Amino acid sequence: MTPLAQPRLFRNGRLFDGKCFLDNCDLRSDANGLIAEMGQDLSRQSGEQILDLEGRLLLPGLVDCHVHFREPGLVRKEGYLTGSTGALHGGVTTVLEIQNNPPLMENADLLKEKMKNLCGVSRIDFAPYGSLTLNSMDNLDGMLGLVPAVKCFLGGSTGSGGVPNLDVMRQLFSAAKKAGHKVVAHCEDDALMRKALEEATPETAERHDLMRSREAETKSIRDAISVAEETGVQLHVFHISTGEGAKCVVEAAERGLPITGTTGPHYLLVEAEEAAQASQNRFKVNPSIKYAEDRETLISILEKSLLQGVGTDHAPHPLEDKDRPYRKSPSGFPCIDLLLPLMFAVHDRFGLSLERALASVTRDPALEFCLAQKGRLAVGADADFVICDPQKKTTVDETSLPSKSKWSPYNGWELRAFPEQVYLRGQLVFEGGEPIGDPCGRPLFL
Ligand SMILES: [Zn+2]
Structure with missing residues (x-):
């Protein structure tokens, strides 16, 4: 059983739908963890959390x-x-x-x-x-x-x-x-x-x-x-x-x-x-x-x-x-x-x-690889998103990276657009450099 996701309305963002940028576009994700609606000036529905992106980028x-x-x-x-x-x-x-x-x-x-x-x-x-x-x-x-x-x-x-x-x-x-x-x-x-x-x-x-x-x-x-x-x-x-x-x-x-x-x-x-x-x-x-x-x-x-x-x-x-x-x-x-x-x-x-x-x-x-639910923002696709501020630069510190090795050939590089929040099927799973909640990843072909 899929746990119900918090329905959310994302506003004031710059969206990238997998192909193009969409300015002034809102996006709604539903309790089933899917994208429910995309468009301008969407109005809030009851029980929905509103997130103001303040111009940041939201991408698949x-x-x-x-x-x-x-x-x-x-x-x-x-x-x-x-x-x-x-x-x-x-x-x-x-x-x-x-x-x-x-x-x-x-x-x-x-x-x-x-x-x-x-x-x-x-x-x-x-x-x-x-x-x-x-x-x-x-x-x-x-x-x-x-x-x-x-x-x-x-x-x-x-x-x-x-x-x-x-x-x-x-x-x-x-x-x-x-x-x-x-x-x-x-x-x-x-x-x-x-x-x-x-x-x-x-x-x-x-x-x-x-x-x-x-x-x-x-x-x-x-x-x-x-x-x-x-x-x-x-x-x-x-x-x-x-x-x-x-x-x-x-x-x-x-x-x-x-x-x-x-x-x-x-x-x-x-x-x-x-x-x-x-x-x-x-x-x-x-x-x-x-x-x-x-x-x-x-x-x-x-x-x-x-x-x-x-x-x-x-x-x-x-x-x-x-x-x-x-x-x-x-x-x-x-x-x-x-x-x-x-x-x-x-x-x-x-x-x-x-x-x-x-x-x-x-x-x-x-x-x-025929993953119809993934890699795009479209109604009916999985509500998997990344939110980032493309202007914000960060210097790579290899010791802070979460995968196991704790070293990187890119250590010391100044890069931008580090993810601030990540959602998986409508659930917030990463924020401020840290994972959130229990692991809820699923196999795509089982
Ligand atoms: Zn390989």
Whole structure:
């Protein structure tokens, strides 16, 4: 049973509906946790609480389509309670989550158990992806309807479940197509990465962008697109870091293939040189952070709505793990706590329009993964909102972030538009930097 939400009327705000800004628009949320009405000068109904936004921005709760919360199995590094609290801090009310540590989500029973166990733990709504591996191939029918897509790792990363060659990729993609799943993929070519390691010189050996090169990503994306074309499966390429990789996805889509993709905030904000100089490998991530030219291409493609948004790839590790020497330092970093301010930074620093920056973390991923209730302000949609003051700047203090690791590669950055209040299905769940009430997040597909 859904607990009844307090009906509310939000007034005097600037609304972003997932696509455009609406000035002088009021919004009413009802006791069922849905948006009941939007329009000018709405009058108060009995029992309704009125909130004067005083010109602040109200936007849909963000949808992060790529996070690792590591529960079950590795809660030493993160968990749903800390991860989802960090999410609220970043304005995120829905995550699509990838289990990349054992147990991989290789059958329906594991998925159902995971989702059940997380009720009462997660502060936000969530949907785990299924794992697409040789072990899960026979279980894909049973997973249909329980997951937004199935995840395939092409090329080794921090997690488990890689694909050793094109024949295996063909088998996996065919099985996903037969069962009716979309495939989401991490694309980097193992052979090219191994070769770079063998050929490393003292000058290049610690440059992550050279060990995991542009070519490694673009070759893997090309291979994945060609196998997707052959098998007819829908393919979504995650966290695209190169301009060339993004162009491959766009060209395939223009040829009518069901190929889509997303990028990550760090590929839009940071360059390889800066990543290499960051202390203690903090920007070490897979795929590696690339170059100004890549960033410019990614931004121009996002501006034209030709990619399906941005996901954080929130992948926390304790600082003592991250602090190891380059080769032994695990890839990935916490990011979800800062998603909304980082998207404002992409706009401020590199000129992506604010509409497209915000749509990339609301409407676009919700559309891509068929989450009709999420990512937009519209009558009948879930009353998931973020309220923030876009003019207010804050310097990132890593120790104050709610997710588990307590460090951030963005420590010390001055950012704006930190969420002041967050609502999930009409309930106030975050205010003034703190979560409110018991965790009430729900699985989207159970
Ligand atoms: Zn990831």
